[in-house]
Amino acid sequence: MGKLEGRVALVTGGLRGIGLAIATRFVAEGAQVLIADLDAAGSEAVGETVAALGERAAYISANVTDEASWQGIADHMRDTYGAAHILVNNAGIDLTGPVETLSLEAWRRIMAVNVDGVFLGTRALVPLMAQSGAGVAGGASIINISSIMGLVGYSEVSAYNASKGAVRLFTKGIAIEFATKRMPIRANSLHPGFVKTPLLNAGFQRWVDKGFAQKPEDLVAAMEAATPIRRLAEPSELAGPALFLASADASYVTGAELVVDGGWTAQ
Numbered sequence: 001m002g003k004l005e006g007r008v009a010l011v012t013g014g015l016r017g018i019g020l021a022i023a024t025r026f027v028a029e030g031a032q033v034l035i036a037d038l039d040a041a042g043s044e045a046v047g048e049t050v051a052a053l054g055e056r057a058a059y060i061s062a063n064v065t066d067e068a069s070w071q072g073i074a075d076h077m078r079d080t081y082g083a084a085h086i087l088v089n090n091a092g093i094d095l096t097g098p099v100e101t102l103s104l105e106a107w108r109r110i111m112a113v114n115v116d117g118v119f120l121g122t123r124a125l126v127p128l129m130a131q132s133g134a135g136v137a138g139g140a141s142i143i144n145i146s147s148i149m150g151l152v153g154y155s156e157v158s159a160y161n162a163s164k165g166a167v168r169l170f171t172k173g174i175a176i177e178f179a180t181k182r183m184p185i186r187a188n189s190l191h192p193g194f195v196k197t198p199l200l201n202a203g204f205q206r207w208v209d210k211g212f213a214q215k216p217e218d219l220v221a222a223m224e225a226a227t228p229i230r231r232l233a234e235p236s237e238l239a240g241p242a243l244f245l246a247s248a249d250a251s252y253v254t255g256a257e258l259v260v261d262g263g264w265t266a267q
C-alpha cells in the first residue's frame, strides 16, 4: 500500500521539472494528484504529461499569481474530490542580474510568482485542508518549495534570494499558526540545490549569453565541482523528500526546512 493512499494532492508548476517528479511519485504512492500550471487545458503537452501519469492524475490551468485561479482550484477540489490533503507550492521562476540594473517590474514579477503565489495558494486551500487533515494520519501537509537561495545569498540573484527567503519564513509563520490553533495542517519548506530542470538550463544559458562562460556545460561542471556530492540533482531526488513531508512519516515535522542540496550549504 502506498504512503499516500486515499489522499488528494495539488502540485503547482507540475507539468515539468521538480513539480512533475513530485506529482509522479505521489501518484505512484496512491494519491490523486491535480496539477496546476500555465498551459491551456487540452494542449498537447498537458495531454501527454497527464496521460503518462495515469488515471489518478488530472490537470487544471491556473496562474498562481491570480486570485481567481486559486478560487477555481479550491472550488474544483471541493466539488470533484471533496478533499485536499497535500499542497505543494512548487511553481516558481528565477531571475538573475546585478541589483543596480534590476527593474522594479522584474522584481515585482518574481515576487508575484514566488511569494504571492505561495500565499494565495495557502490561503485558498487552508479551509478545505483543515477539514481534510482531520481525517488522515499525520494531518494535511503544505510543502513550499524554497531553495538553497532562500538560505544563503548568491551574487546577482538578490531578487530570487529575497523571494525564496520569504517562502522560508512564511512557511514557519503558518506552521506555528496552524499548530497553535490546533488545525491539522503541517507546513514545511523544501530547499533544493542545483537540479537538472528546464529552469536551471535556462539560467545557465542566460549566464552564457552574458559572457560568464563559453557554454552551459562549463557552468554545469563548475556547479558540480562546487557541490560536495560532485553532481547536480535529478528532479526525482526531490520527490522522496517531498513524499516524506507529505506522509504520516512526518507527523511531528512542522515549521522545518528540509535541505536537499548534495551538501552545498553544509560547506
Ligand SMILES: NC(=O)c1ccc[n+]([C@@H]2O[C@H](COP(=O)([O-])OP(=O)(O)OC[C@H]3O[C@@H](n4cnc5c(N)ncnc54)[C@H](O)[C@@H]3O)[C@@H](O)[C@H]2O)c1
Residues within 6 Å of the ligand: 012, 013, 014, 015, 016, 017, 018, 019, 036, 037, 038, 039, 062, 063, 064, 065, 090, 091, 092, 093, 094, 113, 145, 146, 147, 148, 191, 192, 193, 194, 195, 196, 197, 198, 199, 200
Ligand atoms: N531547478 C533548480 O535547480 C531549483 C533549485 C532550487 C529551487 N528550485 C525551485 O523549484 C521549483 C520548481 O523549479 P523547476 O526547476 O522544476 O522549474 P521549471 O521552470 O522547470 O518548472 C516550473 C513550472 O512552473 C510553472 N509555472 C511558472 N510560473 C507559473 C505560474 N505563474 N503559475 C503556474 N505555473 C507556473 C512552469 O510553467 C513550469 O511548468 C521553483 O519554485 C524553483 O524556484 C529549483
